[in-house]
Amino acid sequence: MKVVILQGSARKKGNTARVLTWVEEELQTLGHEVESIYLHAKNLKGCMGCGKCKENPVPTGCIQKDDMPEVMEKVVDAQLTIFSSPLYFWGFSAQIKAVIDRTYSLYTNANQPGHASLVDGRRQALVATGAGGFDENAEGMIDAFGRMQKYHKTVNAGTLFIGSCTTPDAMDDAIRQKAVAFARKIVS
Numbered sequence: 001m002k003v004v005i006l007q008g009s010a011r012k013k014g015n016t017a018r019v020l021t022w023v024e025e026e027l028q029t030l031g032h033e034v035e036s037i038y039l040h041a042k043n044l045k046g047c048m049g050c051g052k053c054k055e056n057p058v059p060t061g062c063i064q065k066d067d068m069p070e071v072m073e074k075v076v077d078a079q080l081t082i083f084s085s086p087l088y089f090w091g092f093s094a095q096i097k098a099v100i101d102r103t104y105s106l107y108t109n110a111n112q113p114g115h116a117s118l119v120d121g122r123r124q125a126l127v128a129t130g131a132g133g134f135d136e137n138a139e140g141m142i143d144a145f146g147r148m149q150k151y152h153k154t155v156n157a158g159t160l161f162i163g164s165c166t167t168p169d170a171m172d173d174a175i176r177q178k179a180v181a182f183a184r185k186i187v188s
Helices: 015-029 068-077 094-106 139-152 173-186
Strands: 002-007 033-038 080-086 123-129 155-162
Touching: 002 015, 002 068, 015 033, 015 080, 015 123, 015 155, 015 173, 033 068, 068 094, 080 094, 094 139, 123 139, 123 173, 139 155, 155 173
Parallel strands: 002 033, 002 080, 080 123, 123 155
Antiparallel strands: none
């Protein structure tokens, strides 16, 4: 299976990156082709809401000139896309939020006859980390992710939230085992 990981943390070696490393290693061990994209290093602009992408619904249909067409083409080509983010104020980081907003270009006629999506039937998963616990903290992010998938017409392959994070070095083998189990689950 072709897998794309959208690494949405500003910290290249932070908590989210540590969990993703374990997920990626397990996916590769299982024989999957994995590409990880560190979004913070890309030139990604936020959606302008102009709707021009609906006139030409392809990954490169946006009028903005940035690295998003490259990212979107990889998402469209993948059988599984893993979105990832640290939890920032009950939601996604700016890096992954820019990508999520720009996925507006991937579908047409939402909730109407003829609703079509360039990622219809593909698998999507979410990996999130946070300093706090899940309750009263991560529900909004996970709900928003599920709502996005409705428009994408994708399959929710799974969600992994690792809370009470301090530093990557403080993550123990129990967390690594959760990441490994998650990797196995999202491709089964």
